[in-house]
Amino acid sequence: MDDPMDRIAAALERMAPPPLKDPDFTSASAFLWHADPDSLEPVEQVNRVDISLLIGIDRSRDTLVENTRQFAAGLPANNALLWGSRGMGKSSLVKAVHAAVQADFANLKLIEVQREDLPSIGRLLGHLRRSEARFLLFCDDLSFSHDDEHYKSLKAVLDGGIAGRPENVVFYATSNRRHLMPRDMIENERSTAISPSEATEEKVSLSDRFGLWLGFHPCTQDEYLTMISGYCAEYGVEVEPETLRAEAIEWQATRGGRSGRVAWQFFTDLAGRKGVKL
Numbered sequence: 001m002d003d004p005m006d007r008i009a010a011a012l013e014r015m016a017p018p019p020l021k022d023p024d025f026t027s028a029s030a031f032l033w034h035a036d037p038d039s040l041e042p043v044e045q046v047n048r049v050d051i052s053l054l055i056g057i058d059r060s061r062d063t064l065v066e067n068t069r070q071f072a073a074g075l076p077a078n079n080a081l082l083w084g085s086r087g088m089g090k091s092s093l094v095k096a097v098h099a100a101v102q103a104d105f106a107n108l109k110l111i112e113v114q115r116e117d118l119p120s121i122g123r124l125l126g127h128l129r130r131s132e133a134r135f136l137l138f139c140d141d142l143s144f145s146h147d148d149e150h151y152k153s154l155k156a157v158l159d160g161g162i163a164g165r166p167e168n169v170v171f172y173a174t175s176n177r178r179h180l181m182p183r184d185m186i187e188n189e190r191s192t193a194i195s196p197s198e199a200t201e202e203k204v205s206l207s208d209r210f211g212l213w214l215g216f217h218p219c220t221q222d223e224y225l226t227m228i229s230g231y232c233a234e235y236g237v238e239v240e241p242e243t244l245r246a247e248a249i250e251w252q253a254t255r256g257g258r259s260g261r262v263a264w265q266f267f268t269d270l271a272g273r274k275g276v277k278l
Contacts, residue, residue: 025133029102030110035120040111040127048095053230054260056223057089060214064097064172067212071170072105072134078211079158079171083178087261088216090174091140098136107133115142118153125157129166142173143180144206158209173210180207219258224248227263228270237267237276244270 023031028042054061064080071077082090098110111128113121118139128135137157157171207213219227228248232239239247251266252258271278 023127025109025131029106029108030098030112033111033113033117033120033124035117035123038120038123046095046099046110048099049092050234051093051096051100053227053234054089054093054096055227055230056219056260057093057216060216061093061097063212063214064093065100068097068101068108068136068170069105071136072101072108074134077170079209080173080212080214081178081180081207081210082172082174082214082216083176084216085218085259086176087259088219089260090216091138092260094136094138094140094172094174105134108136109133110136110138112138112140115139121153121157125166125169128169131168133168135166135169137169137171139171139173142175143177154206155209158206171210178207178213178215219260221249221252221258224252224258224263227260228267231264231267232270235267235271235276235278237271237274239270239274 023040025031028044030043030046032041032043033039034041051061051065060082064082067077067080082093084090095110098108102108102110111124113124121137124137142154154171157165157169159165225245225248228244231237232244247270248263248266251269252262255262255265268278
């Protein structure tokens, strides 16, 4: 008679999804990583804007382009943390830089990883390590709360453990927080801990593992208007300059601030009113 434990083990094996085979990275230039079960979903058309339309972030743009070109060419490059004001083009810049550099280095791939899937990152790195392609791992809106242990998984990408980070992988993340956790949480843990200097060192030092820190700050009104004018020129929307200026300023007033996102939202509304498809 069969051992019941053997039957249970066999049933579990049948229920478990098969392990991910080494993906075909020639099928697309960008992918989405999913865990449970592990899979890499090709992205046929990435949602992004041309790098020339990103206004007011010249220094961050040039730094990230240079770092990415070094990496794509097989040279040393740093992980990058893009932090700062909401809506100022952090994630847009990562996607635009990938497109700009990939035009010269076809082997450069972009893989987006969700924060909640970070615990599976070790398995993903195993597949990427065996490939001849170069990979930008991208995590948008990265941050951690008090009881969040996901940051430990991120160290596999930034430091790589004893195996080291694969030479063909670099990690780019965006966050509204420079230290990836709220300031009041940092101060609270320091004030209540037995050893304040060690209470938050592990989490705060995570951001120190990024070789590049690129700051994004609120745009000026002139930059905001230049963004909108650039969109109009790119998509062929014709509006009298004074009318465009007045409507754009009124739109920002209703939103309570200026940013690249607000500029795009105004332009989306304008294009719709003008009957222009984006």
